[in-house]
Amino acid sequence: MARIETLKNELKNQAISAALITQNVDIFYFTGSMQNGLLYVPVAGDPIFYVKKSVVRASEESSIEVEPLGRMRTLGDRIKAHFGKPSILGLELDVLPYQLGVRYQQMLNTEIKDISSLIRLQRSVKSEYEQTQIRKAAHLVDEVIQLLPSWISIDMTEVELAAKIEQYLRVRGNINLNRMRGYNQELALGMIASGSAAATPTYFDGPAGGLGLTVASPQGASYKKLAKNEPILLDFSTVVEGYMVDQTRIAVIGSLQDDLLQAYEVSRNILREVEKLGKPGVSWESLYQHALQMVEQAGLQAHFMGFGDDQAKFLGHGVGMEIDELPILANGFKQSLQENMVIAIEPKFTFPGRGVVGIENTYVVKSDGLESLSISSEAIIVVEG
Amino acid sequence: MARIETLKNELKNQAISAALITQNVDIFYFTGSMQNGLLYVPVAGDPIFYVKKSVVRASEESSIEVEPLGRMRTLGDRIKAHFGKPSILGLELDVLPYQLGVRYQQMLNTEIKDISSLIRLQRSVKSEYEQTQIRKAAHLVDEVIQLLPSWISIDMTEVELAAKIEQYLRVRGNINLNRMRGYNQELALGMIASGSAAATPTYFDGPAGGLGLTVASPQGASYKKLAKNEPILLDFSTVVEGYMVDQTRIAVIGSLQDDLLQAYEVSRNILREVEKLGKPGVSWESLYQHALQMVEQAGLQAHFMGFGDDQAKFLGHGVGMEIDELPILANGFKQSLQENMVIAIEPKFTFPGRGVVGIENTYVVKSDGLESLSISSEAIIVVEG
Numbered sequence: 001m002a003r004i005e006t007l008k009n010e011l012k013n014q015a016i017s018a019a020l021i022t023q024n025v026d027i028f029y030f031t032g033s034m035q036n037g038l039l040y041v042p043v044a045g046d047p048i049f050y051v052k053k054s055v056v057r058a059s060e061e062s063s064i065e066v067e068p069l070g071r072m073r074t075l076g077d078r079i080k081a082h083f084g085k086p087s088i089l090g091l092e093l094d095v096l097p098y099q100l101g102v103r104y105q106q107m108l109n110t111e112i113k114d115i116s117s118l119i120r121l122q123r124s125v126k127s128e129y130e131q132t133q134i135r136k137a138a139h140l141v142d143e144v145i146q147l148l149p150s151w152i153s154i155d156m157t158e159v160e161l162a163a164k165i166e167q168y169l170r171v172r173g174n175i176n177l178n179r180m181r182g183y184n185q186e187l188a189l190g191m192i193a194s195g196s197a198a199a200t201p202t203y204f205d206g207p208a209g210g211l212g213l214t215v216a217s218p219q220g221a222s223y224k225k226l227a228k229n230e231p232i233l234l235d236f237s238t239v240v241e242g243y244m245v246d247q248t249r250i251a252v253i254g255s256l257q258d259d260l261l262q263a264y265e266v267s268r269n270i271l272r273e274v275e276k277l278g279k280p281g282v283s284w285e286s287l288y289q290h291a292l293q294m295v296e297q298a299g300l301q302a303h304f305m306g307f308g309d310d311q312a313k314f315l316g317h318g319v320g321m322e323i324d325e326l327p328i329l330a331n332g333f334k335q336s337l338q339e340n341m342v343i344a345i346e347p348k349f350t351f352p353g354r355g356v357v358g359i360e361n362t363y364v365v366k367s368d369g370l371e372s373l374s375i376s377s378e379a380i381i382v383v384e385g
Numbered sequence: 386m387a388r389i390e391t392l393k394n395e396l397k398n399q400a401i402s403a404a405l406i407t408q409n410v411d412i413f414y415f416t417g418s419m420q421n422g423l424l425y426v427p428v429a430g431d432p433i434f435y436v437k438k439s440v441v442r443a444s445e446e447s448s449i450e451v452e453p454l455g456r457m458r459t460l461g462d463r464i465k466a467h468f469g470k471p472s473i474l475g476l477e478l479d480v481l482p483y484q485l486g487v488r489y490q491q492m493l494n495t496e497i498k499d500i501s502s503l504i505r506l507q508r509s510v511k512s513e514y515e516q517t518q519i520r521k522a523a524h525l526v527d528e529v530i531q532l533l534p535s536w537i538s539i540d541m542t543e544v545e546l547a548a549k550i551e552q553y554l555r556v557r558g559n560i561n562l563n564r565m566r567g568y569n570q571e572l573a574l575g576m577i578a579s580g581s582a583a584a585t586p587t588y589f590d591g592p593a594g595g596l597g598l599t600v601a602s603p604q605g606a607s608y609k610k611l612a613k614n615e616p617i618l619l620d621f622s623t624v625v626e627g628y629m630v631d632q633t634r635i636a637v638i639g640s641l642q643d644d645l646l647q648a649y650e651v652s653r654n655i656l657r658e659v660e661k662l663g664k665p666g667v668s669w670e671s672l673y674q675h676a677l678q679m680v681e682q683a684g685l686q687a688h689f690m691g692f693g694d695d696q697a698k699f700l701g702h703g704v705g706m707e708i709d710e711l712p713i714l715a716n717g718f719k720q721s722l723q724e725n726m727v728i729a730i731e732p733k734f735t736f737p738g739r740g741v742v743g744i745e746n747t748y749v750v751k752s753d754g755l756e757s758l759s760i761s762s763e764a765i766i767v768v769e770g
Contacts, residue, residue, distance in 0.1 A: 203420045
């Protein structure tokens with residue numbers, strides 16, 4: 001219920017009378033249950049989780065009082081009878097479909113206001129429990145990293161490697177869903193992509209691309225075979241109790257050319273610098289700007305986070321139950337880091353026709369800088385070719 | 386461009402001046418590309434696909450003229466300068482987030498109208514090409530069905546079986562995304578669940594449930610071990626070039642009790658009946674109602690499509706690039722079947738504590754009834770125990 005109290009305070013600060021929480025991940029965050037329903041949180045009084053399906057299961061899981069949702073058309077009157085009519089209703093307008101937004105507004109016949117930033121900001125600061133789940137995820141990802149030298153071979157396709165990683169993680173708790181909050185954003189495990197295929201730009205809001213298996217999902221692993229002396233991008237996550245870690249390492253069959261190795265070293269140096277800088281009170285954008293300076297000093301700005309028109313203009317992103325959480329390390333984000341925010345930081349360099357090199361760790365913000373939750377060796381994984 | 390012409394005619398019929406298509410799947414349907422952008426379709430004149438990322442890749446893939454999207458704040462003026470100001474703008478208000486709906490409405494300073502039903506109805510009728518992809522998916526799913534007797538064993542967990550199926554399909558083109566249009570709906574491959582775990586209700590809008598691996602994704606495969614004489618529900622799909630098939634079969638290690646076998650036969654009989662009834666012109670709800678009569682005659686109404694308060698009240702759903710397409714075979718849907726609609730029909734019976742039995746085929750509506758795209762034997766898969 002501490003999470004509900006924090007939410008209530010934030011609502012009060014913004015003069016919002018109540019929140020109607022509708023998104024499955026946010027509902028899970030506040031109730032402990034992901035059953036299908038609507039969570040009503042008044043600024044004054046106890047919240048109610050109105051559940052459509054399954055009421056039995058929600059009652060077992062939820063820390064909030066559960067009531068059957070019943071008929072949708074009577075819900076508005078029930079809420080008004082129990083809580084009074086809210087003068088301003090908060091909704092997650094970043095994810096709630098327009099149709100439903102109108103419906104809930106009419107149901108309570110009230111003014112509506114977006115509370116998505118407020119919820120996303122609250123969720124960006126992780127509890128000890130949440131950090132523990134992400135640490136567990138980081139350990140599982142590291143198990144894969146340690147097995148990769150025995151898995152990678154010159155005859156296999158990118159998707160064969162991806163499928164092997166997926167199977168290993170799946171039976172160890174991966175739900176096979178990499179949740180993203182952004183409209184139209186999708187992710188299957190991550191990006192297992194090599195050489196020129198990895199450098200192919202995509203619609204995905206990230207630095208790496210991937211040919212993908214089809215134009216109907218044009219990103220990530222493809223049928224391209226792993227080849228000698230090309231960087232193999234191993235950007236993947238796993239999910240433990242709903243919480244993800246995000247990590248990138250590079251492998252090669254044979255060896256990489258010097259300029260790629262140098263770019264990889266720059267990406268590691270960027271991590272070392274931002275680990276020291278990333279303290280509570282420091283602005284999100286300043287970490288991006290500092291990285292950009294280092295990139296320019298190395299003369300690599302044309303390759304940073306993509307190439308040409310397809311460069312992504314950020315350095316890192318919050319990670320938790322969604323892979324695109326706050327904070328966002330990019331220009332224009334003047335907010336401050338807070339203790340216990342969890343951030344994936346991923347300096348990468350794209351060389352068209354040749355591949356992507358770079359690194360990514362998931363960190364937690366502590367009083368004296370960033371602590372890495374990722375535990376994998378940062379050395380390039382070299383496989384005999 | 387035939388798809389664009391159909392859309393234009395529908396817009397004209399509803400007195401809508403232009404559509405702004407925003408959802409990735411709809412964009413792919415109309416352009417042939419799934420790059421990140423916005424598709425503007427005027428009733429009069431040629432459409433333009435404004436692409437944010439990747440412009441290069443969209444230009445190669447799209448059958449529609451591509452222009453770089455550029456700065457979002459100037460897009461409205463560019464559209465108005467090129468096409469004139471639309472008096473009514475159509476948007477996919479079933480999926481478009483509220484925030485974005487408001488933004489696009491303000492960008493073109495116009496009245497907006499929901500065109501999601503119109504687009505979903507158009508997409509429900511499949512071309513020969515689309516049917517071919519679904520047939521290919523059905524063949525891959527059947528390869529798995531034929532392998533299952535050698536894969537299933539009494540020591541394995543549900544998720545181990547799911548992971549094996551996933552790996553097999555993944556390297557053969559599965560994009561590892563089972564797209565759903567409904568808000569908050571998610572699906573990882575399907576439901577591989579056995580005995581009491583399969584009968585556990587979930588938030589998912591379907592007949593079967595599944596314990597899942599965690600409360601943070603409470604559906605589908607769990608750590609439960611496959612046991613003797615329990616129905617093993619094998620409800621899964623695969624994706625070929627973005628198109629899915631949906632199919633369910635039942636396996637057992639040992640044998641099933643008579644009442645479960647009888648319920649399974651009822652589900653097969655329902656399929657035989659609706660195959661004959663499902664012709665162009667027949668209402669969607671009539672197929673559900675006919676099935677319901679057969680279920681009542683068999684005295685199984687308490688078990689149909691879930692149990693107790695958690696019963697799902699439908700018989701089948703359209704399937705294509707999303708698993709929850711039109712038509713919906715349920716009460717209240719008085720629309721008529723049209724030739725070449727593709728529908729997954731899935732009569733199932735839930736026995737709490739014991740399991741789920743039932744069957745599902747994907748069909749295409751032809752002039753003389755339903756033609757099955759699923760090719761798997763309908764016999765229960767029996768494994769020696």
